[in-house]
Amino acid sequence: MPFSGASAIRQRCALHCCARPLCVPAAHTSCIRQVSTCVLRSGCTLSWHGPSVSDAKARLAKSGCSRQVHLAARHGVPPFQRHVRQLVLPDFDERTGKQDPLRSIVRLLCTSCSRAVAQEGAASQPLFKVQVISPPPYKVLFCGTDEFSCVIFEELLRHRQDLIQHVEVLVPSSPEPRKSSRGKQRVAIPPLKLLAAEHDITIHEVPRAGLDSFEVPDSFRESSNALLVAASFGHLIPPAFLHAFPHWQKLNVHPSLLPKLRGAAPIQWAIARGHTLTGVSVQRISEKFDHGELLNSQEAMPTSSSYIRLRDQLAAIGAALLAETLRTLPERAAKACPQSAMPDSHQPPSMARKVQRRHALVDWNTMSAERIERLNRGVSHFFPVYSMMPNPKATDPRSSINEVSLHDLEVVELGGVSELSAADSKAMSLLRDADSMPGTACLSRPLGGLLMKCVGEGKDASFLLARKLHTAGKPKPAKDAEEWLIGYKERLDQRGLLTFTSALEKS
Known part of the structure; x- marks a missing residue:
């Protein structure tokens, strides 16, 4: 197909390394179709950049191509309708033996469209973004913090020969030193x-001023083979940071089946909420937290x-x-799935916000023994589950209520308990009594x-059994x-029972 703007296209494209987007503002539907077909056979990522088909029609009409407007109205501009779609396959230039997505695209554009690419400012309103996805090995910038990210990082180190060419890490800045109770x-x-x-x-290290200044x-x-990987990093990566890496070469390993449990604490809340199924997702890092397309996932119980x-x-x-995922990144990017297209997408996404101390406070009015025990398994590694114990006989307001943390918890079915002493049987019958409110407690020696x-x-x-307790302010449990x-x-009442309350702290 003859065209006059090829040199201008190459000149413009030379400003972009193959890891960065090439913008092709093609005007004609026929060229759009040609490029779409090319991308099916090429190594590029092609995105339709128009919110709807009507936007494409408006651009075609503005170009003065009435016949192409008619075609767009009749057939739309498949397959790029209503939302961005990406298609990725390896591109190869037989003459040079290297990846060259530009050559294939340029040859498909007619004279008018190739001139449009060469026009001043044409790339500011692109219909297409074309981008190469490099195969391994990659040059990796790994972002993480805790033990979860360490396991992921060690796996990358084991693949230095085949998947990883070079690796560096980015971690949060170390906090200021704190003094322990002994002054150290x-x-x-x-x-x-x-x-x-x-x-x-x-x-x-992340600067004190935040990632925006990194x-x-x-x-x-x-x-072109730079790869950003984040796992349990704890920071929202800003757009300027993300734009330094190719579109599909920025990945996050998230410990949930997205879009379930988006956020900083998916493992903790999967346990605390009693999920019977969770897993791990590999997603493209997007500008919005945990909203990227999914490239891989696996379930876990x-x-x-x-x-x-x-x-x-x-x-x-x-x-x-x-x-x-890294072994076959171009192929997986081609099949990447938006989170809205997942099987449970009809259900609203769930959040897993960062665990705070207030989340570990027992609310006796709403929490069952099963729920408290799950909460303990989920968050006690960070904050022990705790309750408030009032002292009705106290004259000093400072000692009128104590904070007590609960440890070694177990849900108890009283019907299965045997060999109870007479005192235990009496106390437990009082607990069963309808007048006993949630938060009432008694000591059971047989249960320990x-x-x-x-x-x-x-x-x-x-009923919940707490084998160990620790009052705040005491040196040890x-x-x-x-x-x-x-x-x-x-503090025992006339019946020999102890009472805990649900006095909520201020957030």
């Missing part, structure tokens, strides 16, 4: 930073898991999943803990519930 300086260093130092990996190293900006056990299980899955009444799930009541109760016998 303590600094919380991110585990990923320690691991990278062991392997002599270049380490970057400069992506030129070695990544200027490379979190039944009766603690946070640490489930974290380690999902980290191992995520590490293998990332390696599998403090038995606490909770609201029921589909029944009158449920009591060895068991019986020892702990010795200091609070004056």
Whole structure:
């Protein structure tokens, strides 16, 4: 197909390395179709940049091509209707033996469309963005913090020969040293930073001013095989940072089946909410938190898991999943799925916000024993589950209520408990009494803990056993519930029961 703007196109394209977008504002429907077909056979990512087909019609009409407007009205501009679609396959120039998406695109444009590319400012309103996805090995900037990200990072290090050419890490800046109760300086260093130092990996830290002030190293900006990987990083990566990497070469390993449990604490909330199914997703990092297209995922069962056990299980899955994704990144990008197209997309996405201390406070009015026990497994690694214990006999307001953390929790079915002493049987009958409110507790020696009444799930009541308790301000927890109760016998009521409350803290 003859055209007059080829040199101008090449000149403009020369300003972009193959890792950056090439904008082709084609005017004709026929050229749009030709380019679409080309991309099906090429190594580019092609995006339709118009919110709707009517937008395409308006652009075609503005170009004065009435026949093409008619074609667009009759056939639309498939397959790029209503939302961005991407198609990716490896492109190869037989003459040079290198990837060259520009040559294929240029040859398909007619004279008018090729001139449009050469016009001043034509790329500011593109109909197409064309981008190469490099095959491995990659030059990786890895962003992470904790043990979960360490497992992912170690998997990348194991693939230095085939998948990874070079790797550097970016971690949050270390907080200011804090004094311990004994006056010693303590600094919380991110585990990923320690691991990278062991392997002599270049380490970057997030500036105190935030990621907006972080400069992506030129070695990544200027490379077509640069790859950004984030796992349990804890920061929203700003657009300027993301734009330094190719569109599909910025990946996040997220420990949930997106769009479920978007946010900073998916593992904790999967346990606390009693999910019977979770997993790991590999998504493209988008400008909106956890909204990127999905390239890979795998399910996992979190039944009766603690946070640490489930974290380690999902980290191992995520590490293998990332390696599998990198081996075939161009092909997986071609089949990437928007989160809105997932099987459960008819259900609203769920959030997993960062766990705060207030989330660990027991609300006796709404929480069953099962729910409290799940909450304990999910968040106690960060904040122990706790409650408030009033002292009705106190004269000093400072001692009128105590904060008590609950440890080693178990849901108890009283119908299955045997060999109870007479005192235990009497106390438990009082707990079962309708007049006993949730939060009422008594000591059970046969069970080896403090038995606490909770609201029921589909029944009158449920019961929780706390084997260890710790009052805030005390140097260490009591060895068991019986020892702990010795200091609070004056708070027992006439029935010999202790009462906890749901006094909520201010957020």
